[in-house]
Amino acid sequence: MVERSLLRRVTAGLVPAIPYLWLGVLFLVPFLIVLKISLSDPAVAQPPYKPVFEWGDIAGFFGALDLENFELLTQDDLYFRATLSSVRIAAFSTLLLLLVGFPIAYGMARAPERVRSLLVALVILPFWTSFLIRIYAWVAILKPEGLLTQALTGLGLIAQPLDILNTETAVYIGIVYAYLPFMVLPLYATLEKMDDTLLEAALDLGSPPWRSFWTITVPLAMPGIVAGSLLCFIPAVGEFVIPDLLGGSETLMIGRQLWSEFFSNRDWPLASAVAILLLIILVVPIVIYRDVEARRVEGRP
Amino acid sequence: MNRRLSLFNVTSLVIGFAFLYLPILLLVIYSFNASRLVTVWGGFSTHWYGALFRNEALLEAAWVTLRIALLSATLATVLGTLAALALTRYGRFPGRTLFTGMVYAPMVMPEVITGLSLLLFFVAVDLDRGFWTITLAHTTLTMCFVTVVVQSRLMTFDRSLEEAAMDLGAPPLRTFFSVTLPLIAPSIVAGFLLAFTLSMDDLVIASFNAGPGATTLPIKIYSQVRLGLSPEVNAASAILIGIVTLGVIGATLLSKRSVLRSRRTAH
Amino acid sequence: MRRAFAPWSNPDAKPLIRFDNVTKRFGDAVAVDHLSLDIFEGEFFCLLGPSGCGKTTLMRMLAGFETPSEGGMTLGGQNLAGVPPYRRPVNMMFQSYALFPHMSVEKNIAFGLKQDGLPKDQIAERVGEMLRLVQLEKLARRYPSQLSGGQRQRVALARALAKKPKVLLLDEPLGALDKKLREETQFELMDIQHELHMTFVVVTHDQEEAMTMADRIAVMDHGRIVQVATPGEIYEQPKTRFIAEFVGDVNILEGHVQGRENGLWRVKASSAEHPLTIDDPDEVLHSGQAVAIAVRPEKMLIHRDPPEPGAVNVLSGEVWDIGYLGDWTVYRVKLATGEILRVTRANASRFVDNPIDWDEQVHVTFAPDAAVILAE
CATH class of the missing domain: 2.40.50.100 (RNA polymerase II/Efflux pump adaptor protein, barrel-sandwich hybrid domain)
Structure with a gap:
């Protein structure tokens, strides 16, 4: 009896222990390694950084760590500009996403009930197809002599080929396109729950529809607006594929910078420092997001 | 409830969904283009599909990707389900806050950072980069998504069902297998599919952790795309899109049918 | 027959269930406060009180889902401390019914019998008996989602009765039914209890329900029992103002x-x-x-x-x-x-x-x- 209950307790303990251990080894430790390497010096060797951790020489190991890479980041204004431009591009994209996403979510919420689940499925469906392929599809559309130019010249709207590919505009289009489901779904979730009689009550009390939109609909949709915006903003800051395929060489984004530090310049310590910098930028919105989510979950009946 | 679609609603829905689907549609149409120039229509042809199936490197990459996705999604499903159980059924255990943080962080962290940190880890422990490092990396990322999917089901789960099973004489483990597991199975399947798709789809993390021995399909496609448009990539994309569409439609019909069946016999 | 049934007034009678100075705390909140109570074999016993009075906690302790912070409970003389819910000869009908949605009506009823490892033919026989008892023979292969509220209630009852428990616990058994059906079911429950000579313990906040069905009622407030008596005594001789105002x-x-x-x-x-x-x-x-x-x-x-x-x-x-x-x-x-x-x-x-x-x-x-x- 005692042995059996001990066995049961050990088995029960494995449930949290196994995933805990997995994440500890494959998420936490790698993260600490990044932190450590960001404090190391580059070396022409394999691996291309030093000091490499040796158990015998702990004092020497810590002695060799310094903030040189971070100093480099502050001195070279490339990283400063890349950071700023990442945040700017992500923020403007988020605004665009709101403008594009809100009417769609609103239309979905007002659609007849039996169509609504189909519309939701249609919004999610592209998410299941490859991200890379969806971005690739835009290359053919946006390039000069591409399908957009062909269509617009065919309609007689433009005479000169549009040169959108490899510009920041193309990056905005790409981000809006790829992240649209992440904006539409939270918005839809809040709008769908909204009680229509509230709008009728506002009308009844003398508020015209356009004013009711601002005084009733938007405040009630605020949780969805905040959740959707953060859900788009956070990954957009660190985006790599979209600026790389659609943006030109002058489109500076920090995720892309990390990639090239790592693969082209092979400066691993500097790449690690860039990673830490990127994380620091993202801590604030992530904390806000967690807070908003926690409140949303608690507020549920 | 009296909901009516205004002209504005209909217009925004039509434009919105056109925006979402037109690029994919064009991609598929131009995969049947006879011309080598992707954006110039040169007549209907299935030429590029044939070329695709003769492209051994691409097929090899697809096979590697599929194996990695199956293996990592399976591992992630087991780990994610365990993590979800731990988070919903174990109350406060030591280190719970750290655990929750580790589950949520990979989902919001930029892929470049996850990819980089795992690579540095694999270098530090001297593990050769290739099939296994990608599998481990994908398992780590996707198990977090599985956790969230299964956890949300467990949170709405009516605990009195488990109490009823125990009340009727089923010990905890048997209660789990005869009542809990069958009822959360749909969310576990959904979690697996999500993990599988994320793994199939991933470029960034795979690029950091790929070795000379193992190249995945996204990496292959990416390197071809960087060199310019390629009708072969269109064909490969069209096939992938077709598979996904069929899969989603099939899953929807299956769940629809079971819902209909239970409704029809309800009263 | 029923009029003469009053084991509680016989000082020699041994109680089937005994709560001995039981206290249950959830953090700082006291749900059950130094409570002692005897329930006798064959009784139809009601725990009555406003929500939050501790009646459900008391029942869940009896079923084994909660452990008393202090005090003990015995069932038929056996100490219940440390006995897990799946080894207690007590079955419960849940407020939400807790029917397994992935099992048909007959599988639901057979669940408890299967846990005892009974042979198949015995299980089938007992399930048939239960289906007849609650008049659901025709719906044996249906799933819970295909049943009406009243039918679900009957399945839950049949499932809890199938193992012939020493005590049947019913948590707000009629709470989800509409008024007409509730009254019918009250009398049905009384008939079934009488027919099976079983001990029923019912938790309810509905005084009419308690008055109709119970042999004795325990009125609870703030984790304590204010009065234990027959429905007539509770109504005509309330001990406190709280009872007088709560009942009727x-x-x-x-x-x-x-x-x-x-x-x-x-x-x-x-x-x-x-x-x-x-x-x-x-x-x-x-x-x-x-x-x-x-x-x-x-x-x-x-x-x-x-x-x-x-x-x-x-x-x-x-x-x-x-x-x-x-x-x-x-x-x-x-x-x-x-x-x-x-x-x-x-x-x-x-x-x-x-x-x-x-x-x-x-x-x-x-x-x-x-x-x-x-x-x-």
Whole structure:
């Protein structure tokens, strides 16, 4: 009896222990390694950084760590500009996403009930197809002599080929396109729950529809607006594929910078420092997001 | 409830969904283009599909990707389900806050950072980069998504069902297998599919952790795309899109049918 | 037969269930507070109280889902401490019914029997028996989602009864049913309990339900039992003001004891001109003590003409509201002090000449033995 209950307790303990251990080894430790390497010096060797951790020489190991890479980041204004431009591009994209996403979510919420689940499925469906392929599809559309130019010249709207590919505009289009489901779904979730009689009550009390939109609909949709915006903003800051395929060489984004530090310049310590910098930028919105989510979950009946 | 679609609603829905689907549609149409120039229509042809199936490197990459996705999604499903159980059924255990943080962080962290940190880890422990490092990396990322999917089901789960099973004489483990597991199975399947798709789809993390021995399909496609448009990539994309569409439609019909069946016999 | 059933008044009778000074705390909150209670074999026992009074916690401790913080419980003489829910000879009918949605009706009923490792033919036989008992033979292969609320309730009952538990626990068994069905099911539950000679413990917040079904009722408040008695005693001899107000409607008149005359208490109430005369011989009171007098509305009479001189317990006021309920008419009478009395009258005949109307001056009387004195 005692042995059996001990066995049961050990088995029960494995449930949290196994995933805990997995994440500890494959998420936490790698993260600490990044932190450590960001404090190391580059070396022409394999691996291309030093000091490499040796158990015998702990004092020497810590002695060799310094903030040189971070100093480099502050001195070279490339990283400063890349950071700023990442945040700017992500923020403007988020605004665009709101403008594009809100009417769609609103239309979905007002659609007849039996169509609504189909519309939701249609919004999610592209998410299941490859991200890379969806971005690739835009290359053919946006390039000069591409399908957009062909269509617009065919309609007689433009005479000169549009040169959108490899510009920041193309990056905005790409981000809006790829992240649209992440904006539409939270918005839809809040709008769908909204009680229509509230709008009728506002009308009844003398508020015209356009004013009711601002005084009733938007405040009630605020949780969805905040959740959707953060859900788009956070990954957009660190985006790599979209600026790389659609943006030109002058489109500076920090995720892309990390990639090239790592693969082209092979400066691993500097790449690690860039990673830490990127994380620091993202801590604030992530904390806000967690807070908003926690409140949303608690507020549920 | 009296909901009516205004002209504005209909217009925004039509434009919105056109925006979402037109690029994919064009991609598929131009995969049947006879011309080598992707954006110039040169007549209907299935030429590029044939070329695709003769492209051994691409097929090899697809096979590697599929194996990695199956293996990592399976591992992630087991780990994610365990993590979800731990988070919903174990109350406060030591280190719970750290655990929750580790589950949520990979989902919001930029892929470049996850990819980089795992690579540095694999270098530090001297593990050769290739099939296994990608599998481990994908398992780590996707198990977090599985956790969230299964956890949300467990949170709405009516605990009195488990109490009823125990009340009727089923010990905890048997209660789990005869009542809990069958009822959360749909969310576990959904979690697996999500993990599988994320793994199939991933470029960034795979690029950091790929070795000379193992190249995945996204990496292959990416390197071809960087060199310019390629009708072969269109064909490969069209096939992938077709598979996904069929899969989603099939899953929807299956769940629809079971819902209909239970409704029809309800009263 | 049932009238003679009163093991609780037999000092030699051994209880089937005994709660011995049980306390249950959730953090700082005390759900059950040093509670002792005996329940006897064959009883239909109701735990009655407002939500949050601890009645559900008490039941869940008996089922084994909660562990007492202090004190112990025995079942048939066996100590229940450390016995997990799946080894207790107690089955529960859940408030939500907790039917397994992925199993058919018969699989649900067979679940408990399977856990005991019974052979297949015995399980099938017992399941058939249960289906007949709750009249669901035709729905054996349906799934819970395909059943109506009343049918689900029956499946839950059959599933809990299938293992022939020593005690059947029912957590708000009729809470999810509509009014008509609830009343029918109350009598059905009583019949089934009688037929199977089983001990039923029911948790409910509905006093009518408890009154209809129970042999005895324990009224709970703030984790304690306020009174354990038969429905008749609870209604006619409530121990406290809380019980009087919780079970049924009641008029409360506050006053002070003046003394005792001929075995009757004289109480001076502000709402009555003359002292009230109350026949409640068991109360021990002293002069000047503040008391509350509880009178049920149906035990009060309403008159248009002033009662004869010398009549006892007269209260005068005007008709404030009249509610016609069909079987009853409810009069709300406002006294000079502003208090409002509730008086009901059975509508024994279909037509009444010159009925009492709104705003009329009326007199309300009640007999000395119609009232109960509750010490404040």
